[in-house]
Amino acid sequence: MDLETFRRRCTDFLTAHATGITVTSAEDPRGETILNESKAFQAKVAEAGLAGLTYPVEFGGQGLSHDYERIWKEEASRFPVMNANLGISQGMCLPMLNEYGTDEQRALYQAKLISADEVWCQMFSEPGAGSDVASLGTSAVLDGDEWIVNGQKVWTTLAHVCDRGILIARTNPDAPKHRGISMFIVDMNAPGVEVRPIHQIDGGMRFNEVFFTDVRIAADHQVGPLNEGWRLATAMLMYERVAIGTSQLGAVLHDRADRLIHEARKRGLIDDPVLRQELMKMYSAEVCHSVGGLRSRAALQSGKTPGPAGSLGKLIGSTIAEHYRDLLAQVCGMSAVAGPGSPALSNQVLSTFASGIAGGTNEIQRNIIGERVLGLPREPSVDKDVPFRELKAGTQATG
Numbered sequence: 064m065d066l067e068t069f070r071r072r073c074t075d076f077l078t079a080h081a082t083g084i085t086v087t088s089a090e091d092p093r094g095e096t097i098l099n100e101s102k103a104f105q106a107k108v109a110e111a112g113l114a115g116l117t118y119p120v121e122f123g124g125q126g127l128s129h130d131y132e133r134i135w136k137e138e139a140s141r142f143p144v145m146n147a148n149l150g151i152s153q154g155m156c157l158p159m160l161n162e163y164g165t166d167e168q169r170a171l172y173q174a175k176l177i178s179a180d181e182v183w184c185q186m187f188s189e190p191g192a193g194s195d196v197a198s199l200g201t202s203a204v205l206d207g208d209e210w211i212v213n214g215q216k217v218w219t220t221l222a223h224v225c226d227r228g229i230l231i232a233r234t235n236p237d238a239p240k241h242r243g244i245s246m247f248i249v250d251m252n253a254p255g256v257e258v259r260p261i262h263q264i265d266g267g268m269r270f271n272e273v274f275f276t277d278v279r280i281a282a283d284h285q286v287g288p289l290n291e292g293w294r295l296a297t298a299m300l301m302y303e304r305v306a307i308g309t310s311q312l313g314a315v316l317h318d319r320a321d322r323l324i325h326e327a328r329k330r331g332l333i334d335d336p337v338l339r340q341e342l343m344k345m346y347s348a349e350v351c352h353s354v355g356g357l358r359s360r361a362a363l364q365s366g367k368t369p370g371p372a373g374s375l376g377k378l379i380g381s382t383i384a385e386h387y388r389d390l391l392a393q394v395c396g397m398s399a400v401a402g403p404g405s406p407a408l409s410n411q412v413l414s415t416f417a418s419g420i421a422g423g424t425n426e427i428q429r430n431i432i433g434e435r436v437l438g439l440p441r442e443p444s445v446d447k448d449v450p451f452r453e454l455k456a457g458t459q460a461t462g
């Protein structure tokens with residue numbers, strides 16, 4: 064099909080089905096309704112042959128070029144967001160499975176991920192291993208043709224509604240910390256997996272603690288080579304930073320500036336020259352961020368694996384969120400936390416804190432940009448060659 068015909072097909076489909084999610088995030092603290100509506104939409108996308116455009120046909124995709132993906136994203140960006148809460152599953156787990164999974168794993172799961180028949184989560188962070196995730200202590204020990212997993216993960220977004228998750232666990236404690244980790248696909252309903260909600264500052268409970276007690280994973284559910292999980296984890300984090308930093312859409316966006324302008328007009332503040340300057344800064348920052356995002360996406364679409372420059376988009380995205388928070392409080396004053404419309408406004412204010420932490424904190428992004436983009440000297444790493452077992456790291460630090 065030629066590109067123009069394809070564009071018309073996308074527009075027709077979106078006009079008929081992309082009618083918006085019916086609840087706000089504040090009205091759906093566990094994220095379940097939003098996820099179910101996103102899944103129902105994605106099922107229709109798959110049915111129409113518009114999902115997984117660039118993935119191979121034998122694994123549930125459409126086998127098309129990246130031009131088709133770009134057109135879909137361009138068209139989708141003109142409609143309400145319909146893939147909320149699918150970002151981790153489709154923006155991170157799916158490309159990882161496609162790139163590093165065996166053919167058997169891809170045959171089992173790739174089509175289900177594409178159609179959102181299954182939703183997956185990411186289980187990296189632990190109480191003692193967040194920024195320094197290579198210090199993780201969750202262990203996987205081989206027992207015949209199964210791995211037995213024990214330990215704890217934390218901040219696992221949407222674990223309570225996910226079918227499976229991508230887990231990193233320590234498979235060789237005698238190797239230095241970066242060299243004894245492996246990656247697995249875990250069934251979230253397997254015996255021994257316990258998911259407990261975490262209550263957030265914005266009233267939500269979208270992420271969780273996940274406990275593993277003697278959880279059995281079939282050996283053929285290991286992803287990538289044994290003890291090379293750190294390399295895969297780094298690749299997944301890069302997908303994450305591009306997904307967060309560029310959003311899932313494919314257009315030049317300035318919706319935060321638009322919302323602020325709307326609030327400023329409503330309150331008769333739009334002629335204040337100092338505020339106008341701040342609004343203009345917000346507008347310019349959002350436009351530049353979108354353009355940078357499109358560039359990162361274009362690199363991805365030309366077949367490149369995301370590199371450390373993805374950190375730049377993520378860092379800028381979270382500084383924009385902080386600026387937005389300050390301006391929203393300035394424009395809306397007390398009503399950003401109390402009064403008519405306050406739940407939605409305060410939710411926006413409070414949720415901005417997450418963006419400088421999720422997917423790696425701002426400080427970590429600055430370290431990555433400094434070391435791997437600008438070529439500045441690396442942070443000293445005294446534990447690089449020490450066996451993990453001997454380290455006072457992660458949960459061993461208090462042992």
Ligand SMILES: Cc1cc2nc3c(=O)[nH]c(=O)nc-3n(C[C@H](O)[C@H](O)[C@H](O)COP(=O)(O)OP(=O)(O)OC[C@H]3O[C@@H](n4cnc5c(N)ncnc54)[C@H](O)[C@@H]3O)c2cc1C
Pocket residue numbers: 151184185186187188189190192193194195217218219220221270417418420421422423424425426427430
């Ligand atoms: C909304 C949200 C969703 C999330 N979802 C998931 C998920 O689905 N799966 C998952 O695995 N994780 C998830 N996370 C966890 C996230 O990846 C971690 O919170 C993040 O990596 C930071 O780790 P930490 O919280 O342990 O903080 P710490 O690593 O303890 O950091 C504490 C402070 O120290 C600073 N710091 C640490 N090391 C350095 C350094 N070397 N140089 C300079 N400063 C440093 C940090 O910047 C931070 O300010 C989520 C987090 C949030 C907020």
